[in-house]
Amino acid sequence: MLRYTANDDLTMWVGHDSNKDCSGLELGTMNVSAMYTGLPEMEVGVKVSHNQGSGTSVQAGVNMESVDCGVAVDSDMNMSVSNTQNFGDNVEMTNWFRMPLQQMMGGNMSTW
Numbered sequence: 001m002l003r004y005t006a007n008d009d010l011t012m013w014v015g016h017d018s019n020k021d022c023s024g025l026e027l028g029t030m031n032v033s034a035m036y037t038g039l040p041e042m043e044v045g046v047k048v049s050h051n052q053g054s055g056t057s058v059q060a061g062v063n064m065e066s067v068d069c070g071v072a073v074d075s076d077m078n079m080s081v082s083n084t085q086n087f088g089d090n091v092e093m094t095n096w097f098r099m100p101l102q103q104m105m106g107g108n109m110s111t112w
Contacts, residue, residue: 009038027052041066077102 001015011034018028029051036044043063050056061072061080068084081097 009036011035073101077105 015031058075
């Protein structure tokens with residue numbers, strides 16, 4: 001994994017995972033990721049992966065510290081939402097919700 005820090009707010013990573021069972025020359029999986037922290041109380045992350053067999057996938061997410069909430073979406077239109085609540089000094093509860101937006105918008109409410 002190669003890490004490049006563009007400035008105090010932007011960090012990027014480039015990575016490659018090869019197939020250990022491959023008998024010839026093969027690309028494997030290429031990953032490009034970035035994290036931007038220049039927004040107040042917010043972190044934005046993006047990841048793009050490409051694999052010869054499965055194609056290209058994209059994931060993007062935002063972590064909002066001021067409301068203890070995070071939202072992420074991938075290229076298959078799956079959205080994940082997390083929320084953290086504090087109850088006293090030592091008790092913390094994190095709730096995760098996953099919404100398959102592609103199925104929901106297609107009217108396939110019975111399949112999710």
